[in-house]
Amino acid sequence: MDSAKVIAEIEAQVNAAMDEASRAIAFHESWRPMAYDEELHKRMGNSFAAGTFVVIRQALRREMLLALLRVWDDQQKSLSLRRTFEALRIPAVLDALIEKRTKDRTGSKAFDKILAEHIAGSCTDYIKKAGDLFDKYWKKGEASHVMQHLHVLRNTMLAHNQLAPQRVKGKDARDDEIEAFYRDTRTIVECLLHAVHATALDMNDTQGVYETYARFFWESVRGESTPGHPSYRAPFDSTGVEQ
Template sequence: MNHAKIIAEVETQVNAAMEEATRAIAFHESWRPMAYDGELHKRMGNSYAGGTFVVIREALRREMLLALLRVWDDQQKSLGLKRTFDALRIPAVLNALIVKRVGEHSGSAFDRILAEHIASSCVDYINKAGELFDRYWKRGEASHVMQHLQVLRNTMLAHNQLAPQRITGKDATDDEIEAFYRDTRTIVECLLHAMHATALDMNDTQGVYETYARYFFGAVRGERTEGHPEYHRPMSPL
């Protein structure tokens, strides 16, 4: 078994997962005001622009779910967390990763302490990510969320099945999908720590796209709301 090759493949998967998770954040944080911002809904009002507003909201939600599910894909030639954890749970591969991460930290007593810290930290991050992965995969306690979203993707989002597969078991709630979104981000963060010693906090990424959305939607209003270029003030009664 070529451990170096396996580690290189896992690194490629983790890098791709970061890209998809970042894309999911961009779509989700752009969609959130359209779904939950009551003031924005009030400004839109009963507007002719409401049709396009709904189309954009649905498109953002669709693209967010597709990006999120690409992180969890199980196709042989695609990005997929299952293959990542299948590899990292092979003791020899994990040891090879630790040796690679430790690098030259193996000489003095201080170097040995540092090497032990790196090794322990690497294992801790992989274990934390693995626990979250197991929660949603197959028979995990929240596996119904994954099943629900995968069926939704396969029958309506990525394909249009004329005789759609029925979802067995309970549907995923909006709160459960939100938790799945956040747990996926945490998995990617942990894997980046373990593989690259990269301390990425995706809350910062979220904050960037929240700011973009706030400035954008701050100007969004219907033609019956003051500030719209086609707004006409109602005539006062005589």
């Protein structure tokens, strides 16, 4: 086995996972106010503008789920967390990764030994944490039904339009389970970035950026039946008289 080649592949996989996870965050945090902001819902009201509001909400949710699932794809020529963890769980590959991380650090043999031990422990811990979360959703993991549901959803509604949609065996994934899956996927990517690239990325910071963008955007959004809309139209009461 060419460990250097395997590590290069792992590094590319982790970079791709970071890109998709960041994309999922952008879509999810832009969508969240549309799902949960009651004041925004009141401003939209029963308006013609609400029709496009619903279209945008559905599109953002769709793109978020597709980006999230691309992190978990398992095609030969695509990003594959399964292949990444299979490789990282091979002792020779892990040793080669740690050696690469510790190479040419200080030139002091005593300090380099201490540093190597620290990096080895840190790498192992991050890989185990990420691997445990991966196992939770993969195949027979305790939350594998979430993955199964989302794959069926993608294949029948999001990416394809089948005439005879599949059914999920067992329970469907609820919104709270999808939210947990979203956050666990972020944690997996963060841990892999630590272990493979020695990069400390807190995706809560990424979330905060897109939350701010979304807040400033959605604060100005309202339907035409709400005062402040450029095409404001006063609503009618039950008798058809303008209020």
